[in-house]
Amino acid sequence: MTILEELSRRVGDAFAEVGLESKFGRVKPADRPDLAQFQCNGALAAAKAAKQNPRALAEKVCDRLRNETAFKEVTIAGPGFINITLADDDLAGRLGAILEGDSLGGWQKPEPEKILLDYGGPNVAKPLHVGHLRAAIIGESLKRIFRFAGDAVVGDVHLGDWGLPMGQLITELKREQGDLVYFDAAVEGPYPVQPPVSLADLERLYPQASAACKADRTRADEARQATAELQKGRPGYLALWKHFVAVSRAAIEQEYEDLGVTFDLWKGEADAAPLIPEMAADFAGIGLIEDSDGAQVIRVESEGDNKKIPPLMLFKSDGGVTYGTTDLATIVDRVRSDNPDRIIYVVDQRQALHFEQVFRAADLAGLFAADRLEHIGFGTMNGKDGKPFKTREGGVLRLRDMIDMVTERALARLAENGLAEGYDAAETADIARKVGVAALKFADLSNPRTSDYIFDLDRFMAFEGKTGPYLLYARVRVRSVLAKAEAAGAGAPGAIAITAPEERALALVLLGFGDALRDAHEKRLPHLLCDHAFSLAQAFSKFYAGCRIADEADDTIRASRLALAAASGRQLELILDLLGIQAPARM
RNA sequence: GGUCCCGUAGCUCAGCUGGAUAGAGCGCACGCCUCCGAAGCGUGAGGUCACAGGUUCGAAUCCUGUCGGGACCGCCA
Numbered sequence: 001m002t003i004l005e006e007l008s009r010r011v012g013d014a015f016a017e018v019g020l021e022s023k024f025g026r027v028k029p030a031d032r033p034d035l036a037q038f039q040c041n042g043a044l045a046a047a048k049a050a051k052q053n054p055r056a057l058a059e060k061v062c063d064r065l066r067n068e069t070a071f072k073e074v075t076i077a078g079p080g081f082i083n084i085t086l087a088d089d090d091l092a093g094r095l096g097a098i099l100e101g102d103s104l105g106g107w108q109k110p111e112p113e114k115i116l117l118d119y120g121g122p123n124v125a126k127p128l129h130v131g132h133l134r135a136a137i138i139g140e141s142l143k144r145i146f147r148f149a150g151d152a153v154v155g156d157v158h159l160g161d162w163g164l165p166m167g168q169l170i171t172e173l174k175r176e177q178g179d180l181v182y183f184d185a186a187v188e189g190p191y192p193v194q195p196p197v198s199l200a201d202l203e204r205l206y207p208q209a210s211a212a213c214k215a216d217r218t219r220a221d222e223a224r225q226a227t228a229e230l231q232k233g234r235p236g237y238l239a240l241w242k243h244f245v246a247v248s249r250a251a252i253e254q255e256y257e258d259l260g261v262t263f264d265l266w267k268g269e270a271d272a273a274p275l276i277p278e279m280a281a282d283f284a285g286i287g288l289i290e291d292s293d294g295a296q297v298i299r300v301e302s303e304g305d306n307k308k309i310p311p312l313m314l315f316k317s318d319g320g321v322t323y324g325t326t327d328l329a330t331i332v333d334r335v336r337s338d339n340p341d342r343i344i345y346v347v348d349q350r351q352a353l354h355f356e357q358v359f360r361a362a363d364l365a366g367l368f369a370a371d372r373l374e375h376i377g378f379g380t381m382n383g384k385d386g387k388p389f390k391t392r393e394g395g396v397l398r399l400r401d402m403i404d405m406v407t408e409r410a411l412a413r414l415a416e417n418g419l420a421e422g423y424d425a426a427e428t429a430d431i432a433r434k435v436g437v438a439a440l441k442f443a444d445l446s447n448p449r450t451s452d453y454i455f456d457l458d459r460f461m462a463f464e465g466k467t468g469p470y471l472l473y474a475r476v477r478v479r480s481v482l483a484k485a486e487a488a489g490a491g492a493p494g495a496i497a498i499t500a501p502e503e504r505a506l507a508l509v510l511l512g513f514g515d516a517l518r519d520a521h522e523k524r525l526p527h528l529l530c531d532h533a534f535s536l537a538q539a540f541s542k543f544y545a546g547c548r549i550a551d552e553a554d555d556t557i558r559a560s561r562l563a564l565a566a567a568s569g570r571q572l573e574l575i576l577d578l579l580g581i582q583a584p585a586r587m
Numbered sequence: 588g589g590u591c592c593c594g595u596a597g598c599u600c601a602g603c604u605g606g607a608u609a610g611a612g613c614g615c616a617c618g619c620c621u622c623c624g625a626a627g628c629g630u631g632a633g634g635u636c637a638c639a640g641g642u643u644c645g646a647a648u649c650c651u652g653u654c655g656g657g658a659c660c661g662c663c664a
Contacts, residue, residue, distance in 0.1 A: 032607065045606090048644090079606075079644085081607065123664080163663075292661075293661090294662090297661065307589080311661060326664095349592085349658075353590090414626095448600090451592090452657080466612045466613085467626085477627085481623050544627080545627070546629095548622080551622080552623095
């Protein structure tokens with residue numbers, strides 16, 4: 001139980017004892033830290049419901065709370081706010097208790113679920129770019145948060161490996177090397193093991209093909225034709241396609257790894273493809289499919305909709321499938337292979353309507369209940385002009401270039417500040433990459449998931465204030481002071497004893513971890529955990545600035561402060577891990 | 588045209604199941620290293636919460652409208 005849950009229960013009980021609903025007992029951190037640590041505004045709402053005087057009512061509730069020894073002070077302010085301050089002994093006791101376990105006061109979910117998390121979506125033959133960044137970063141963090149809370153999570157990259165771009169690639173390659181065996185319809189294999197294209201070829205061919213199809217209708221038709229043939233299983237195309245996928249995947253996997261993002265499954269749209277005919281037959285069997293201008297669609301609108309939901313297109317008039325079709329078939333696949341309780345898609349907010357269609361169709365078909373399918377949408381990363389991020393040349397910025405950029409900046413900053421001096425080149429490079437990626441990831445994660453944000457490299461790389469490097473710096477200072485204490489024979493960390501205001505403030509923040517984690521989990525909002533991480537780093541920095549630790553003369557106080565520092569370090573390390581941010585040991 | 592999201596400090600953004608003096612970071616001004624890492628800490632200035640109505644004892648928060656910005660709206664994925 002988190003501290004707010006527990007306090008809410010106690011205050012709720014007090015409300016119940018005076019004949020009011022316990023829900024009014026909800027406690028939150030105080031808005032006025034100068035007056036108290038926690039507050040409950042329930043007396044006002046209760047008074048309204050019971051038509052009583054709020055102050056008198058608050059007084060009755062407070063009478064029940066004042067004999068709690070855990071509370072140092074319970075007061076009423078203004079029209080009926082109940083202000084609560086915990087006794088230092090109680091704070092110290094709570095802190096001691098959470099430090100005994102590995103979870104450090106982190107929230108554990110009462111009823112864990114098996115969750116399939118879909119947060120990749122890169123496309124074959126296209127390098128990862130900044131558009132993939134948010135899904136990867138947010139998804140990775142959610143995966144870690146879910147797992148820590150007790151959920152069993154399977155992360156799937158879900159490659160975009162089965163659409164029109166595949167046909168475009170095939171036709172583009174055919175124009176360049178039409179004599180390859182894959183294009184000879186008379187040959188049905190076997191085909192060469194060596195891929196006919198390199199990664200560089202793919203990354204060159206795809207933009208070419210895409211531009212050509214845009215400019216020339218004939219080329220577009222060719223690509224469409226090739227896509228349809230591939231999807232029908234033409235052997236040469238299938239073999240060629242497998243090479244495309246393998247070449248691409250190796251590169252994609254490496255880039256994700258550099259970001260600290262990993263997947264349990266490397267499935268793609270193509271894995272679901274074979275299930276489509278059977279699925280379509282099932283749908284047809286229950287009368288779900290309708291014909292519409294030659295296309296096969298599933299109508300998903302329902303009574304009471306206040307917006308129009310267009311039908312989901314299962315088959316286009318040329319017989320090809322759409323990504324709605326493959327998404328449905330993917331659900332079939334996931335039910336069969338993993339049978340999750342819940343499927344969560346971490347995908348750009350702009351695709352909300354698409355998921356609404358898919359979820360409704362899945363529900364109608366009896367495949368998966370719509371309330372266990374979640375689209376966790378996120379806003380776009382924009383440039384300083386407020387439009388989706390582009391390079392100065394107007395192109396898409398590759399993830400690889402982005403990582404290089406932040407690493408370079410970090411390296412420059414290290415040199416500027418005279419940090420990392422005397423470390424060897426390999427460690428310096430490693431620190432620079434970690435610091436740069438931490439800046440990037442924290443900047444992304446600390447924005448609320450659903451809103452767009454402006455990517456401003458100068459701001460993120462300033463490394464001051466609310467940034468990833470600030471957190472890493474706090475972490476490094478904890479390590480440093482503890483190492484110094486040990487070297488000086490300062491003794492072991494001991495029982496927490498609160499003597500200074502900075503210690504009290506730090507203790508309160510440390511105790512707030514459970515609530516931060518619960519909120520981040522339940523709302524799927526990692527930025528709430530970022531806020532806590534920043535508060536923690538701040539509280540530690542103030543504690544560090546205001547209190548002697550390693551060289552404190554009083555043995556009891558020194559032992560307590562060493563314990564506080566150690567606790568801060570451990571919790572910070574855990575949170576950084578939950579955010580998917582790697583921390584250097586020193587910097 | 589329809590649906591949805593957003594307009595809060597000079598800048599970038601929190602806060603929005605209504606509640607006390609609207610917060611943070613950056614930037615700006617001033618101060619703090621004979622003391623455990625100054626990428627740090629402290630103090631201060633800075634706001635008609637887009638605008639207009641409404642509901643309420645109480646509105647940045649809920650409702651309606653206006654203006655401004657953005658996203659999406661069956662044969663791309």
